Amino acid sequence: MKFPRIHSAYLPLAAASFLVLAYNVNFWKSFVAATGGFRLGNLPVYLGSALLLVLIFSGVLALVNYRRLFKPVVIALLLLSSVTAYFMSQYGIVVDASMVQNVVETDVREAGELFSWKLVQTVVLLGLVPSWLVWRLPVQYGGLRRSVLANGGVLAGSLLLAVALLFILFKSLAPAVREHRELRFMLTPTNVFQAANGYLKRKLTTPTVVAPLGTDAAKGSRWAAVGNAQRTVTIIVVGETARAMNFSMNGYGRETNPELARERELINFTNVSSCGTATAISVPCVFSDLTRDGYSEDKARSKEGLLDVLHHAGLDVVWRDNNSGCKGVCARVRFEDMSKPVPGDPLCNDEECYDEHLLEGLPEMIRNASKDLVIVLHQKGSHGPAYWKRYPAGFAKFGPVCQTNELEQCTPEAITAAYDNSILYTDYFLSRTIALLKEAGIPASMLYFSDHGESLGEKNMYLHGAPYVFAPAEQVRVPMMLWMSQSFSQRFHVDRACLAARSGQPFSHDNVFHSTLGMLNVSTAVHNPKLDLFQACIHDT
Structure with missing residues (x-):
């Protein structure tokens, strides 16, 4: 030509x-x-x-x-x-x-x-x-x-x-x-x-030196009351791309939480906002002592975070990952990559592992621990656009489902069905985690929250990552739940009825850092009682 x-x-x-x-x-x-x-x-x-x-x-x-x-x-x-x-x-x-x-x-x-x-x-x-x-x-x-x-x-x-x-x-x-x-x-x-x-x-402006945070952290008076006779374990589950509006416990029409709905000791917080709309922002933010308004990546990377403070207080901290890493927040604690497929493991396929893989070996880890444990489980959750890959075949309850990453080829109903099945699997995964803690027979707790939500076609938007200033509610409103064994709430003097009464109040990722310290009775100058949702519900006797 x-x-x-x-x-x-x-x-x-x-x-x-x-x-x-x-x-x-x-x-x-x-x-x-x-x-x-x-x-x-x-x-x-x-x-x-x-x-x-x-x-x-x-x-x-x-x-x-x-x-x-x-x-x-x-x-x-x-x-x-x-x-x-x-x-x-x-x-x-x-x-x-x-x-x-x-x-x-x-x-x-x-x-x-x-x-x-x-x-x-x-x-x-x-x-x-x-x-x-x-x-x-x-x-x-x-x-x-x-x-x-x-x-x-x-x-x-x-x-x-x-x-x-x-x-x-x-x-x-x-x-x-x-x-x-x-x-x-x-x-x-x-x-x-x-x-x-x-x-x-x-x-380029991220400092190479990480400033210490909460080095004064120590176990508070409620630990001393029972001494070291019995260890505790807390599991923090970091969800992926789960939006609150598709949880039946939050009023969604489909029954996506059949297992968690039966947990009488579970407290579901119904009005929670994320720090960001993407994992790379929300995960560093939620584990930092910074609020969303004061957060920047430079500030978060320049100093230690929640896991470091817990480690300073004498707890063993482990991060288990079935996602794309911890975005720097677990750099100074034990890290286990559970995302790589394991040949012969029924919980893995050729591409990835289902979230249940995160639970393998946990009973032994808890049983053999010499210190009080905090374990973070980072889910693959509902990461899109391949929602149908996030759950085993047995959880395909809703359908027909969208089975392509070209979402415009699917109906809104098929996209939502695949997404809802991934939430159903998260429900099962969380219930399995709670069952594991019950079987441990020691004071135990589980805190679950998602890093951000997801758009499923509303306003012609899909996935997540919209700038926060105009991000839709679908990407910002996230689920958050707390489970505590009777022995845990008794040991730390937590008024469960008080927490349940607060479950509808507006909270956000800003509360996680300080509430975790409050729940575990970690005494440190970096703890802000105003952001600790447990503060009003701890009754020392």
Whole structure:
């Protein structure tokens, strides 16, 4: 195929137009909605905004419009934009620093679940084909001096026109941009560079020295009352992608919690919010002494967390993982990776292990422990989009289920059915954990909470990771439950009726750090009684 020769001065405008129009369907949908919905009277605003972006992109591309530089840069942008556009269109996500962190810190198995033939088709049609055309396009370049002058003219002209257009449209654009901050996370490919820049800033400013926290921690008076005659064990279950609204114990129509509903000693907290909408944010946050408003990755990584404080108090701490790691919070305690498939284990397949695998060997660990134990179990839970892979076949109670990661091929009912089955399996897993603690015959407790929720197509959003400022309730409201044996609540003087009476009050991940210290009667200056939900329900005699 022979292409007509094009002068290099036209390249930035042509490439900018294609980038703005071909890869930003979701952006334009949201932009139209943000400006009051589609109306013919708004047509000048839509066309003017498109031209404004084309001019800005064109000015930037003029900076690289040189022989042997322009084509590789544009091809890279086309390929990057095709991948980004696919995930934004497929799952309704937006791209910010947290989303980049999710991508970087995910494991191979989780990343593989996002692969699909539609992704391949999108990359071929919107990435490879345009890239091939760009590569084959004959371009007429002048000498270096002439190119510098021409590109400078394109840059200056584009920016001057953009400023003039912005002045004209400012009154119409300002309210939409100010009230809909999500728009800047949706414009491809600038969202990727903005997000990558934010992520790298976090990483580069992360200190290498971790400051100690709670080194004064010690077991309080309620431990001394019974001495060391009988050990205790506490299991903290960190759920994955479980949203509170799909738990029947919270009023959901389907019976997704048949086992937990029978646990008379279980206290279910019905109004709990997460610290973030992604594991990479919520897990470090919930195990830190920082509140959501004061949290940053730099602050959390620069000092020790809850597990370190418990270790300072003399408890043995173990983290068992069936997910993609502990995000740094277990760096100084014993870590056991339970996510790798074990040949011959009925709780594992060729790809991964079910959450019950986390319980293997726990009775022996508890029985042989020489100290009081805190064990963290990090679930695979309901991680999507392959919800149907998260539970054994025997838990496929609801159906028909969606069995593809291309969620647009499934009905909302099939997606929800697969997700609900994963919650049903979590219900069974938690009941098995409680049964294991009962059999141990020692003072025991279990605290369960999920790291974040999940969107199942509501408002055309899927999965999780939306910026918290406009994240939907489906991604923020999470389940939290507490189980204590009679001997545990008696030993630590916990008024169970008092806790049950507080179960409907608003709590969040902010309460977990301080409530765990309060529940286990760990005395330390870093304990904040105001965030300890046990504080009002401990009655010393």
